[in-house]
Amino acid sequence: MKKIALLLVLPCLLLSWTGLQAQQFELFEKHSFVQGSDTLPYRVLLPENYDASKKYPLVLFLHGAGERGSDNEKQLTHGAALFLQKENRSQFPAIVVFPQCSRASFWSNVKISSDENGRRFDFEDGGTPTVAMKLVMGLLEQLMVQYPIQKKQVYVMGLSMGGMGTFELVNRKPDLFAAAVPICGGANPIIAKNLKSVKWWVFHGAKDDVVPPKYSEAMVTAMKSQKVDVKFTLYPETNHNSWDATFAEPELLPWLFSCKRK
Template sequence: MRRALVALLLAVSLLPRGAAPQALTSLSSLRVRYNTQKATVRPEGALREEIDQLDREIADATRLGHTGDVRRLLAKGPVLLAGRPWTDSLEYSTSLVVRSDRVVVDPARPWLVRLEQIYRPAVSLDGPLSAHVEIRRPPAPRGNGASAPAAVTIKDLGSFEGVGRDLRESPHPMDLDLTGVPDGTYQLAVVVQQAGHSVGAAALTIAVRSGLDALVARLEHGAASAPESVRADILYPVDRMRQVNRGRLELRTFDPARDFAAAEEILAASASGHDPFDGRTGDFKRHYLLESAGEIMPYRMYVPTEYDPSRPIALIVALHGLGGTEDSFFTGYDGLVPLLAEERGYLVAAPLGYRVDGSYGWGLANLPADPTTRQVQARSEEDVMQVLERVREQYNVDPRRIYLMGHSMGAIGTWRIAPKYPDLWAALGAFAGAGQPATLERIAGVPQFVVHGDADPTVNVAGSRGMVARMRELGVTFEYIEVPGGGHSDVVAPNLAGMFDFFDAHRK
């Protein structure tokens, strides 16, 4: 482990200088959004025919591996379902992406970005094109019924002439000067113009951080001599920045201000001979090196204030839904999970699952055919099990009271992981999920708490109904709550206390 972390530290300082694509929203997330909208709108007549044709085109593009075209079609579908026309401007804008070698940027350093295209749009553009570039503060979310607030321009970076019509063949480079831009998270907005009129636009979310090189050097130097138990916690923001810059993770999975500050606090504490996690309670993050991936992974912990290391304590492993992170069960669902954990005396450990769309493995099903998908899913499951192992090493976890739960993809993951490790779990909690009823025989002795809304447009209620029907046949102890009119996410918070009640009542 020590050698692996030292190697990782060295790798961070040897980053490639060529431009790398930043992480676009995963195709899995785009598909779920589109399918959810289809289930909500329920198109009929001519619109249904148009959507059916679109679905055939998506299937063909997927089969051929044309991911750019898949993205175009998954952008077109929601527009049509909303009753709007798919215009040339949308066709062109959706093709545009902004890329760079980094999205966490020191404003004192020159910054090169490129305007590119992920597919060839079916649009004819005659005449010269230019690009106008600004740094904008992202607008605050709109309130109910309110119009979208305007973005605030922080710095006008000027116009760039000679933008090509085919940016796949000839990406357009732009040297940008961020001098004077304060630390923070912004949108780099690029508007493509023809004869003074906008014909398309693209944006890239970036984080500006002054003194970045010095900060990285300080953390690397300190981590080299820090205790191994906290070395990954110190190096995490450096490694996460590297993964984000390489496009392996979205910037939203990384908060430079928060994560660098936390690493500096841990470094300072360890340098003074103090273990910052010794006796720590409440809500905090830990990190470790997932050696199979060569990446430092985060997980979020809740330790109740009355935790006594001499007394065994119950543990809940919480799996987030598609697009979520290790933060989801702490900041979402009305913040009830940590509140209930404190009240009932539970540890909570929430892993990332390697990627926001990792799916937590494939359970007992056939291996995914695509090798990249197979690798991501394998590491997703491994991350969950590594976090469980680490928490059991660090705390006096009661082996009779280890619980697994999740929402959406996390519920699907719960029903994938539990049958692979059937002897671990005291009970399961599955909110708005689906599974393979045939796997339930392996966990017939594990009580299960299941919640689903009968109007869920994202994961059809049939997913839980099928699992519950098989539980009933097998004599599994379960509680099933089907919420009339319930959607995909609104059924979780009102039933979390019930899940804790269920867990309280069941131990191995």
């Protein structure tokens, strides 16, 4: 009887939790950024007791390929809950922005293929930005004017496709960010020389078979050779979802918000 009761209760608890999470996600305001004929949906979480006369850090979060679309919702799947935690909102008041990449685009310039060794990613070292990247850069310019942003505390985070986008965005805007957190991403190591003005914490799972860890490892090696301030955490038993362990890192947000541009 106890097992039957538990089986009846669990779905109700799950629905309750899902409803509560959806309700919390509504704290992220829905907006759209329009540039020419292109539109970038995005969500904004303002600090509790937001005061437009004060200046706040800005956190830009780039989602993975699975959350692409135009519903202005899926991009909150991973990462949004971290910034909704009561203690984090209290301790680290910030303006948090989650843009959503369309299915037709990608944050970074990369060609993806497969061979006998698994998935292969060939990153460009520049070139014309993708439509999504152009939109993100335009959105950033708008946000810096629209909101009272503490310019010494602008941060970018991203996972998988968004981790790749994090490297690329800093490469294209090296004088904007104080810190960057790419999770299970990668980039062309040749760009490491352009990343010196930003503090980095790179994360990856050692058993990642979607984006192999060698791409983060190559970037960290190149960054260290260029004297970039970089930390690297490789989770030995983790596959692609290394973002779960990353978001559970107790020092992640304290480290992030301690970083300031000179």
